[in-house]
Amino acid sequence: MKRQAYQPILITDASRSQDDQLTSRQKRYVLMMGVRVACVIVGAILVIVEAPLLWLWLPMVALGMILIPWLAVLLANDRPPKEQHRLAGRFQVNRRDETPPMSLTAEERPHKVIDVEP
Template identity: 80%
Template structure:
């Protein structure tokens, strides 16, 4: 019986684990909320210091305080895109005009071979 060539799985092609994805999203959320807290603190300091163009600096801090939480929640809930081949196979299989392949008989199916040396 002819042996099939061994095709190693590349680790670089493997998807990140669910735990790693969650940790990354949590870190990103905490950093963005830290930037928001910094905007609040800088805004309070600016009000007390009365620098020139105070209205400009306070408006920038205000935009940061309003937009950053919204973006942080969107990015924290963002997941990596699904693999293209999974979506493509699902789409093409529904819209094909050809009939689905017939199942192979037991004699025609490839058998799993395990080589064990004593």
């Protein structure tokens, strides 16, 4: 009988701190607004130089100037998704690839080891 690898249970599955999340959202917002500024500058340069295919480039740049701030605000206000409740998986039907715990012999079942040192 094939023995399953025992996966230790973590004491805590701590998520990133609120400050770390806020910092990463601020960086993403500043980066996206930088891209918007670049779109404005590229659009101005294209108009001044009277570039070929200006009718194609200007709508693309304008679309970037309109969509990027909207997306930047949405992403800056977004937070990571909530993790599922840790007991939610225990009440589901056993998956096919998992062996039910009671079908294992006593030697194969994971067990607690308590070290008692004086």
